[in-house]
Amino acid sequence: MLTALLILFPLLAGLLVFFVKGNAARNLALGSSIIEFGIALGAFILFKHNPNAALLNFDHAWVQSLGIHFSVGIDGMALLMILLTTFLVPLIILSSFKNEYSNSNNFYGLILLMQMALVGVFTANDGFLFYVFWELALIPIYFICLLWGGENRGQITFKFFVYTLLGSLFMLVGLIYLYNHTNVDGLKSWNVQDLYAAGRSLTEVQQSAVFWMIFIAFAIKMPVFPLHTWQPDTYVTAPTQGTMLLSGIMLKMGTFGVIKWLLPVVPLGLEKWGGTAIGLSVVGLVYASIIAISQKDFKRLIAYSSIAHVGLISAGILSANQQGVQGAIMQMLAHGVNVVGLFFIADILFRHTGTREMDKLGGIRGMNGNFAVLFLIVLLGSVALPLTNGFVGEFLLINGVYQYSATIAAIAGLTVILGAVYMLRAYQKIMLGERNDSNVAFGSLAGTDKLVLGIICVAVVAFGVYPKPLNDIAEEAVKTIMLNLK
Amino acid sequence: MKGLLIISGLGILAMLAEIFKFKKLLFPMVLLGIVAAYAFNFMEWKTGMSIPYFDNMIGFDKLGLAFSGIILATAFFWFILANDYFEEDTNLVDHFALVLFALVGALMLTSFKNMTTLFLGVEIMSIPLYVLAASKKKDIKSNEAGFKYLIMGSFASGFLLFGIALIYGATGSFDLMQIRAFISENAATLPLFFYVGVVFMLIAMLFKVSAAPFHFWAPDVYQGSPTLITALMSTVVKTAAFAAFLRLFMVGFAEVSSTWTGILAGVVALSLVIANFSAAMQSNVKRMLAYSSISHAAFMLMVILANVRSNLSVNALIYYSLAYSLGSIAAFGVLYNVTKKGNENLDAFNGLAKRNPSLALCMAIAMLSLAGIPITSGFFAKYFVFTAMIGTQYKWLLIVAVLTSAVGVYYYLKVVIAMYFKKQETEEPIQIEKSNILVIVLTTAATIAIGVVPGIVAEMFKF
Numbered sequence: 001m002l003t004a005l006l007i008l009f010p011l012l013a014g015l016l017v018f019f020v021k022g023n024a025a026r027n028l029a030l031g032s033s034i035i036e037f038g039i040a041l042g043a044f045i046l047f048k049h050n051p052n053a054a055l056l057n058f059d060h061a062w063v064q065s066l067g068i069h070f071s072v073g074i075d076g077m078a079l080l081m082i083l084l085t086t087f088l089v090p091l092i093i094l095s096s097f098k099n100e101y102s103n104s105n106n107f108y109g110l111i112l113l114m115q116m117a118l119v120g121v122f123t124a125n126d127g128f129l130f131y132v133f134w135e136l137a138l139i140p141i142y143f144i145c146l147l148w149g150g151e152n153r154g155q156i157t158f159k160f161f162v163y164t165l166l167g168s169l170f171m172l173v174g175l176i177y178l179y180n181h182t183n184v185d186g187l188k189s190w191n192v193q194d195l196y197a198a199g200r201s202l203t204e205v206q207q208s209a210v211f212w213m214i215f216i217a218f219a220i221k222m223p224v225f226p227l228h229t230w231q232p233d234t235y236v237t238a239p240t241q242g243t244m245l246l247s248g249i250m251l252k253m254g255t256f257g258v259i260k261w262l263l264p265v266v267p268l269g270l271e272k273w274g275g276t277a278i279g280l281s282v283v284g285l286v287y288a289s290i291i292a293i294s295q296k297d298f299k300r301l302i303a304y305s306s307i308a309h310v311g312l313i314s315a316g317i318l319s320a321n322q323q324g325v326q327g328a329i330m331q332m333l334a335h336g337v338n339v340v341g342l343f344f345i346a347d348i349l350f351r352h353t354g355t356r357e358m359d360k361l362g363g364i365r366g367m368n369g370n371f372a373v374l375f376l377i378v379l380l381g382s383v384a385l386p387l388t389n390g391f392v393g394e395f396l397l398i399n400g401v402y403q404y405s406a407t408i409a410a411i412a413g414l415t416v417i418l419g420a421v422y423m424l425r426a427y428q429k430i431m432l433g434e435r436n437d438s439n440v441a442f443g444s445l446a447g448t449d450k451l452v453l454g455i456i457c458v459a460v461v462a463f464g465v466y467p468k469p470l471n472d473i474a475e476e477a478v479k480t481i482m483l484n485l486k
Numbered sequence: 487m488k489g490l491l492i493i494s495g496l497g498i499l500a501m502l503a504e505i506f507k508f509k510k511l512l513f514p515m516v517l518l519g520i521v522a523a524y525a526f527n528f529m530e531w532k533t534g535m536s537i538p539y540f541d542n543m544i545g546f547d548k549l550g551l552a553f554s555g556i557i558l559a560t561a562f563f564w565f566i567l568a569n570d571y572f573e574e575d576t577n578l579v580d581h582f583a584l585v586l587f588a589l590v591g592a593l594m595l596t597s598f599k600n601m602t603t604l605f606l607g608v609e610i611m612s613i614p615l616y617v618l619a620a621s622k623k624k625d626i627k628s629n630e631a632g633f634k635y636l637i638m639g640s641f642a643s644g645f646l647l648f649g650i651a652l653i654y655g656a657t658g659s660f661d662l663m664q665i666r667a668f669i670s671e672n673a674a675t676l677p678l679f680f681y682v683g684v685v686f687m688l689i690a691m692l693f694k695v696s697a698a699p700f701h702f703w704a705p706d707v708y709q710g711s712p713t714l715i716t717a718l719m720s721t722v723v724k725t726a727a728f729a730a731f732l733r734l735f736m737v738g739f740a741e742v743s744s745t746w747t748g749i750l751a752g753v754v755a756l757s758l759v760i761a762n763f764s765a766a767m768q769s770n771v772k773r774m775l776a777y778s779s780i781s782h783a784a785f786m787l788m789v790i791l792a793n794v795r796s797n798l799s800v801n802a803l804i805y806y807s808l809a810y811s812l813g814s815i816a817a818f819g820v821l822y823n824v825t826k827k828g829n830e831n832l833d834a835f836n837g838l839a840k841r842n843p844s845l846a847l848c849m850a851i852a853m854l855s856l857a858g859i860p861i862t863s864g865f866f867a868k869y870f871v872f873t874a875m876i877g878t879q880y881k882w883l884l885i886v887a888v889l890t891s892a893v894g895v896y897y898y899l900k901v902v903i904a905m906y907f908k909k910q911e912t913e914e915p916i917q918i919e920k921s922n923i924l925v926i927v928l929t930t931a932a933t934i935a936i937g938v939v940p941g942i943v944a945e946m947f948k949f
Contacts, residue, residue: 063941066873128869132860139859146907154907158899165859166892173872173884180876 225284324400837910
């Protein structure tokens with residue numbers, strides 16, 4: 001029931017927001033997203049007491065004759081993803097307070113609808129329902145980018161939409177193929193466990209086909225090299241809040257999907273092609289890091305850094321061992337928080353200086369020391385310094401990949417070095433050195449800006465110093481997943 | 487059956503209206519008549535008995551009644567939409583009568599039991615449409631449409647008749663069930679010309695549903711005809727043609743499916759590729775929708791190709807017809823109102839979101855439904871097709887379908903982008919009749935409703 005509420009509440013709030021005018025819309029959106037976070041915390045406490053509580057699951061037949069159920073439930077991994085989503089959405093809404101959007105009620109309404117779909121993706125226990133939410137998440141973000149994006153948004157969002165939709169359709173065919181092989185007392189079923197069983201009953205060739213069908217959808221969403229070409233343009237063009245949603249949460253749909261809807265389904269396919277997929281992930285990681293180094297636009301740099309990070313996450317997941325997957329989950333949480341922070345910093349820079357080009361910036365530390373400190377904390381989290389939230393995940397990830405192959409781990413380890421290179425260089429160019437442009441006067445931050453950055457920095461440090469509560473849940477969750485893999 | 491009689495009666499009544507001067511009453515009478523026909527249709531469905539009429543020439547079984555229901559509902563919406571179309575035209579009653587007779591033909595097609603009824607249905611439906619396509623008398627494009635439609639349609643009818651004759655020669659019967667029985671008894675000794683007959687009938691039906699490579703008439707006819715007639719052709723006519731297709735091939739010729747499935751698979755692949763890539767290149771929205779309708783025809787053909795004689799594929803086709811009809815009525819309704827000034831190009835939609843937000847929203851939903859995005863009904867329609875196809879040997883068609891669907895998204899989104907992103911040329915808001923708004927909103931709402939609760943339609947058939 002609680003899970004259904006988590007999905008239903010943002011839907012209703014979102015629909016309501018469409019009909020509210022002016023600033024009331026954003027306040028209502030912020031309020032409801034905070035309430036949603038409260039509900040998620042409630043689910044967290046409940047889960048801590050009893051992970052199998054009946055309240056956490058909800059099942060209602062949708063199309064009985066086809067075995068389609070509205071079946072949602074919270075397990076450890078879903079819980080972490082929901083916490084991430086519900087934690088970030090209020091911040092994202094709050095971060096928009098200094099931007100002026102026309103028809104802002106639609107903007108906030110779409111964000112809440114997006115949240116509904118994201119929570120649905122993370123909780124669905126029915127393959128069909130998962131697909132529906134997966135697709136539903138695409139529509140609000142498409143309109144957010146199309147209506148409030150930057151230059152050339154028509155073409156770019158279009159590429160994004162078609163790219164992801166194409167992947168999704170392949171996934172749909174793959175899922176239907178699995179569904180067609182399910183057999184529960186003579187009937188077909190969309191239940192996740194039945195799909196697992198159906199997937200394992202297939203031959204190696206069939207599993208390989210299903211592996212690629214489904215992986216392609218996730219790979220596009222993450223994105224994994226060479227399917228990443230939509231991503232940098234979309235991230236740069238989208239309005240900041242759209243970019244935050246895309247990189248902070250939506251990207252995790254892909255990695256989450258691999259863990260829940262790919263690994264346990266086709267073990268033979270994974271054995272045969274997992275290496276290839278890891279290879280692509282690592283190639284993408286190095287490639288994106290190198291491109292990131294040569295970027296001039298800060299927002300674009302973050303976009304490429306995101307490809308690099310997600311490449312490592314993907315490699316960790318596909319190595320399919322406890323450390324790799326657990327590290328991936330931890331890194332998904334950390335990356336979600338950090339990348340939202342970084343994009344927000346890019347937005348603040350742009351609002352204050354009118355540019356995102358790093359060469360035109362410089363010496364901001366001297367003008368605003370607070371901002372420099374906050375930026376530095378988020379940045380250190382992003383380069384995974386020990387005692388920041390990024391470290392736990394990255395350490396586990398490289399450990400996991402190492403168990404799979406030492407060579408690949410060595411290459412993947414480059415991400416740490418290269419990440420530090422481009423991030424610290426960016427910091428140096430933007431914050432340190434001489435003022436590049438005498439016209440730039442970087443005043444103090446607005447209250448909401450400070451609040452958002454402050455909360456993110458607290459999260460970066462807090463979960464770096466004491467990751468245990470989250471890590472415990474992740475560890476337990478991955479243990480269950482590993483049982484499924486055997 | 488009562489529904490068919492009522493609509494026939496209405497058709498005759500419409501012709502009398504001019505003589506006895508009750509033109510004003512005609513419109514409400516037609517609407518009432520359709521509602522009554524629908525009610526009888528529903529009652530017959532409830533009793534669930536299939537009574538043969540006229541020596542088993544025609545018989546409304548559940549399958550026929552389901553398709554009749556879709557056709558009548560679509561026709562009802564269409565008439566409301568066409569309200570002012572009838573007003574501005576001088577030959578009001580002729581048009582009423584023609585549309586109603588086309589409807590009679592459509593209803594016959596849903597429930598024929600005999601090859602002669604099939605042919606009659608096809609002709610009764612097509613001949614009024616030839617006239618209606620050319621009904622903008624002073625427009626050369628409309629004349630061209632009518633002429634082309636007539637020539638191509640007659641050509642297809644020729645094939646149909648020839649096919650029927652050959653099959654009669656081989657089996658000695660016009661009756662669908664007797665033909666079926668004959669096939670299963672004499673499967674080994676069927677003469678070659680029987681198979682030729684089946685292929686001829688297949689070609690004729692493919693003409694009627696405008697599948698590639700028999701589609702060349704469709705874009706010109708759709709573009710040239712008055713928008714509302716195009717709407718009629720792409721909804722009512724298409725549904726009826728598919729109902730006939732389904733009955734003919736899944737009931738009549740199921741036993742010799744190896745003769746026609748191969749051809750059909752090629753036709754589907756060709757239609758998907760040609761239709762979607764051509765549609766992507768159009769700037770005229772009506773022409774684009776024409777190609778889009780070919781692509782949807784290919785999807786519906788896939789259900790027939792899957793040839794699973796189960797409730798699954800029948801439901802799939804019924805659901806697809808309904809979803810497509812609803813989406814099309816909404817889309818054509820918006821198109822009709824937006825293009826009243828004569829500009830049918832994509833830029834007519836520019837900035838529609840500012841000029842009339844609710845109209846733009848409805849159009850966006852209709853486009854998303856035609857593109858097959860959840861939670862609209864178009865998505866479930868596609869899903870059912872995929873499910874029906876995945877168990878067959880034609881899995882490769884699914885890959886073609888997926889790839890071309892992505893192309894499909896391209897041109898549907900072009901409309902959305904034009905509405906929400908492009909700058910409008912005029913500030914002037916779009917004047918739209920209340921009744922039109924009602925239809926557009928209702929069909930859009932229904933599109934979403936049967937997408938959220940697909941069970942109400944998709945579980946209709948439980949054999």
